[in-house]
Amino acid sequence: MAMKNHAYQSVIFDLGAVLVDWNPRYLYHKIFATPEETEYFLENICTSDWNEAQDAGRSLQDGTEWLVTQHPQYEAQIRAFYGRWREMLAGPIPGTVQILRQLKDSGQFKLYALTNWSNETFPIALMEYEFLQWFDGIVVSGKEKIRKPQPDFYQLLLDRYSVNKSSTIFIDDNLRNVQAAEAFGIESILFESPAQLSTELSQRGILN
Structure with missing residues (x-):
């Protein structure tokens, strides 16, 4: 049974291949x-x-x-x-950026990003993509010198922004990272496409 949206307070996004179309x-x-x-x-x-x-x-x-x-x-x-x-970099993934915009506009959720990204290249993305300014906080592995799927990396975001993991949903395209978050106690969605993500968030009452 899907939980009602009041149960969720925070949404954590991965960035690469979820919001940013990065592919070598x-x-x-x-x-x-x-x-x-x-x-x-x-x-x-x-x-x-x-x-x-x-x-x-x-x-x-x-x-x-x-x-x-x-x-x-x-x-x-x-x-x-x-x-x-x-x-x-091929640019933003428009469908996911639209979802992020809807969540931001709703005013119901704190929005965070937890990304495995070099601290030397991440400033390029910050300049390129305005939507990265919509987050209430971004934790970058290259800056912290720890990365997904290490549990301490997830804990770092929770501690820094006083996030309750029991009222949080995490979105990532990497199954390894999703499984690690689930094992850590954060409900997670394996990202496959913007349409699939929209459906899963709607089923949980997070998106209208």
Whole structure:
């Protein structure tokens, strides 16, 4: 049975692939001749784990130089990851931004963002996307030097903004992060599309 909306006080959003259309494939499809080469590179060279080390506070320079020493034959392509990072941004995801706007306009909820993002590149997003100013608070992993799915990262947001996790909903596109939030005691939605998110929030009485 869906809870009535008065039970929810806070909504926590992930940013990348939920509100911001970020994908390294937008860049590497320009660099490599085939999709297969792009996938090989992202699965074996500039991997998610490598990128998340920068999200957790390692400097872009240190991360890049270390990876170049591991794969010198890919030096130019590795340096492009942060050298041409803006080309991985395709803009906001309009449907989700509209949902965020509705929640903001309702005045019923505190809105937060909890993001795995390098502290060196996040200021670019802050300048690019006005909707990031709509949040009551944003916690960035690169600044805090801790990231999802570590429980302490979720706890950091709760403590900083005095958020009650029992009256909070968390939205993320990464199943690992959603499962971690659920295990931590925060009700969560695995984001698949703006339409799916709208349906799930409506079912909980959060969206009208």
